[in-house]
Amino acid sequence: MTVSSATLYFNRYRLNQESLSLQLQSCSQVSGENALFLAEQLHSSFTKKGQKQYCAFASDSPVLALIEAKSDVQEIADTVASRMLEGLTAETLPAETILVVAHYHHLATDYLLTTLLGVKESVQLSEAISPQRSQSLDIANISLAVQVDLSELSINPDSARSIGYIKGRVGRKIGDFMAEAFAIEEKLNAKEATEQLVESVESFIDVSSQDEETKKAVRDISVNSMKAAAQSGEFMQVKDLAEEIEEKTGLTGFYEHAAEAEDFTEACPVYASATKSMQKFFGQGGGISISFGRELLGDKIEFNAHTQTLTFKKIPPNLLDALKKATKTTD
Incomplete structure (x- = not known):
């Protein structure tokens, strides 16, 4: 395990009719082996996400002020929870409503990771091999998260890479409430x-x-x-x-x-x-979608720049079969 210490804080956003609220007045705290395991899973899932923005704190960020004042992480977690609630509405509340604030040490680096996670249904077996319905955090599909590299921030306060931010899947109309809660500004577009x-x-x-x-x-x-x-x-x-x-x-x-x-x-x-x-040529439009490996150009696929046409010398077997069936062609 690469996480050597961890403390996690949890809360939930709830919708009652048209009003939003936090389930707990103050985030619940988890430490020990469970926290180490969860922090490891969260860090791994966040790391594997390639669609991040890299940000820095605005000078007037309340979260930055708490970090610089070396405030207790409980206070930071409760502040983040409240500020995120202010930026949410019934219309923009995402499906992920479990707030997790994780403070952990991974290898030689100190991190503060905040994310909203969904809950998925599953079935577990008891010791008597009796199936029981259960719920678990959907960590693998993390899609709303802010990770602050506290070690980098302490060394270089103006670093453009001290904060990694996943703002959610494309098309989700939830605004930038997480960025607003932390008061962060994009510095590097990955x-x-x-x-x-x-x-x-x-x-x-x-x-x-x-x-x-x-x-x-x-x-x-x-x-x-x-x-x-x-x-x-x-x-x-x-x-x-x-x-x-x-x-x-x-x-x-x-x-x-x-x-x-x-x-x-x-x-x-x-x-x-x-x-x-660098691996493929691809494009779509007008009802056509084409993708093929670069190495095929000039070999199994020819391009005529003058006529703007592609000639395929070999067709994938499943496509060939579908074309024959459509045109009632036989060998």
């Missing part, structure tokens, strides 16, 4: 930063090699490194990527090339899905 790094990789390939195998190797190295960074929750170190590209392909100068970008940053937060363009 998706834009990743897209910039991908562009740097592609432009470096264009000017550095004409060999298709080498191009593929650089893309594979970059994708694997970015995925590893996203999985671990670490920022992508551009210098480390440049060294790996040089070591495995012999191509030099990637770091200097990437540094020419206007918004270059030494360490890049990784938005995992933004690496997709």
Whole structure:
């Protein structure tokens, strides 16, 4: 277990007719082995989420003031609970209504993670092997969370990476009530930063090699490194990527090339899905959706820029079968 100490605080948002309230006047506290286990699960689930924004506290943040004053975490948790309640309405109350504020030590770092979790139904077996209905926290589907790196914040108060924020799934009309409760401001957009790094990789390939195998190797190295960074929750170190590209392909100068970008940053937060363009060509519109691996272009798929058409020399078996059935074609 990588979490060495943890204390968690719980509360619930409830809707009574058109009025919202907190179930408890003060968050309930959990410590010991249960807290260690839950903190480990929460940290792991949060880390694996690739769609984060990276933020910093506004100078007038009440939560920052409490942290700087070294206030008891119970007070911080109760303040967060109340401030989030102020930003919610009956219309914007998300399905996740269990508030969890976790203060824990992971490896060499101190964290404060706040999230709203849903509850899922499940069935457990008693010692007598009798099935019993139960409820559990839906930690795996964490989608509303703020993680404050207290260690980073203490060393560098102006850090652009001290706060990671998941604001919810696309299309959820819940506003930014969590960001407002903490009074945090976006500093790094992970998706834009990743897209910039991908562009740097592609432009470096264009000017550095004409060999298709080498191009593929650089893309594979970059994708694997970015995925590893996203999985671990670490920022992508551009210098480390440049060294790996040089070591495995012999191509030099990637770091200097990437540094020419206007918004270059030494360490890049990784938005995992933004690496997709290095692996596949994809697009949709007009009732058509197409996706295929880059390595197929020029091999099993030909593109005619003049006529703006694609020619497929090989069709996936299930698609071929469906087309034959639709057109009543036989071999």
